[in-house]
Amino acid sequence: MRIAILSDFHLGYDRFRADALKQAEEALNLAAEKADVLLIPGDIFDNREPSPDVLAEGITLFRELSGRKWGASVADFSGEGRIYTKAPIVAIPGTHERRAEGVEDPVDLLGLAGLLVDATNATVTIQKGDEKIAIRGLGGISEDRFKEILKREDPKPVDGLFNVFFFHQSVYELLPFSEEFIRFDDLPRGFDLYVDGHIHSRVEGSAHGKPFLIPGSTVLTQLKDGEQDAKGFYLYDTENRKYEFNTIRSRRFAVRKIDIEGKEPSQVVEEIENAIKKESTSGDVPIVRVELVGKLKDGYKNMEINIPGIVKKHGNDAIVEIGKDKIEVTQEQRLVDKSEIAAGVSVKDFGISIFVEKVKKNGYNLKKSPVELFDELSADESKEKVVKKVMSGLLS
Ligand SMILES: [Mn+2]
Structure with missing residues (x-):
């Protein structure tokens, strides 16, 4: 049989x-x-x-x-x-x-x-x-x-x-x-x-x-x-x-790691875009996860990497996900204030960067990445429900 x-x-x-x-x-x-x-x-x-x-x-x-x-x-x-x-x-x-x-x-x-x-x-x-x-x-x-x-x-x-x-x-x-x-x-x-x-x-x-x-x-x-x-x-x-x-025929998925050490945001954006372009040449619409690793050049902030812009620009070529939880925080990053939001940084990115920094400082080492955790915690449901779900996900 x-x-x-x-x-x-x-x-x-x-x-x-x-x-x-x-x-x-x-x-x-x-x-x-x-x-x-x-x-x-x-x-x-x-x-x-x-x-x-x-x-x-x-x-x-x-x-x-x-x-x-x-x-x-x-x-x-x-x-x-x-x-x-x-x-x-x-x-x-x-x-x-x-x-x-x-x-x-x-x-x-x-x-x-x-x-x-x-x-x-x-x-x-x-x-x-x-x-x-x-x-x-x-x-x-x-x-x-x-x-x-x-x-x-x-x-x-x-x-x-x-x-x-x-x-x-x-x-x-x-x-x-x-x-x-x-x-x-x-x-x-x-x-x-x-x-x-x-x-x-x-x-x-x-x-x-x-x-x-x-x-x-x-x-x-x-x-x-x-x-x-x-x-x-x-x-x-x-x-x-x-x-x-x-x-079976299934949507293709590729993970690309990009070292951002000492680079300027514009260069990182270019490298991300090149990685996406390389993966989306075969006519299908793959899922491309780009993982950023390292620390930007001094004087720059992580949120200067315009991720929503990249995701939007390549929306027809690929489903893009940018992994930011392996990025280190530069000195300048710690000094961000409300003017960042006024300057066009999305509130969500702003929130994520603060959240990731805080949990890392507290020795966070669970299997879920801090960014995933943020996404789950900010789900559009009642607070009690969200917390319950996250806890059971982390502990089961
Ligand atoms: Mn399953």
Whole structure:
């Protein structure tokens, strides 16, 4: 049997919403042509309470898929919940979708509508001809509870079948940020294939001597270095126990670093523009993240690098993001006053520079960049909501 492993579509992701839908659609359709079973380890949606419009995107995608003529079908289901389709589309909710236990999340809704099989805390047996495989799922939950749930659920393989275990969590060996994260060795034993979501760049590892695969997201979200690889999905064949990565057409992403040490703002602007031009020659509209590193020539201020101007000027060639959190602050920068704002510096840039300087002074070293943190904290929502979201993002 051929199992397609696709993950982290993030339907409804605000910044690249059209990309999220288009690339999920491309991945799912291509996977459906090539595979007997679709396995989706979480984050189909970007949000645990997607708007009706976003839900409609998901429903449309999966209605067409579940209506296809599949060569394999669900032969057995045991565990939490019920199933309403035999189409071999097996999913769990990710951390973006997960709500409290016993409360419906958007993947539950797709399951209730009979558009996929929700394998949260359940084993799904899929049959194609004489061959049967068993898929055991564990839905994405907060990292601090994962070990406890794993112990409670105690997932076991089914004797005599090819067994897959799939989940949606951080793994310590891949993201060594917290002792709470599970390690490869903590995963339940006896499965033939381990599949995880959550991490947005692809991973080919091994657990208990068996393949451990993360396909990565189908859409760009975090704009980290590791996301420059092509997006796509894995195709695993149970017959020869081999797998390969299939790429999809996805928006290109490039990271360019520019050393600004001792340079004047006009020169930095020119270098940024050249980097953008170089990346946007092939006719597509790539995402280009330019990271500025170092310290401007004495006598200049960081906000003299006219970033909104660059972003606007190249709006048709590229989606430009300028990373400023590795810039050092010059002496002059500390003396900025209200006249800067009057002189045309955007209030946001002004705010960011003060914020970044302050948090750095206090020894800030969390995994989120200070600029990202600023963006999240200045989101257009209630203060309480924003702070809660940021805290849970930083601590989960
Ligand atoms: Mn995700």
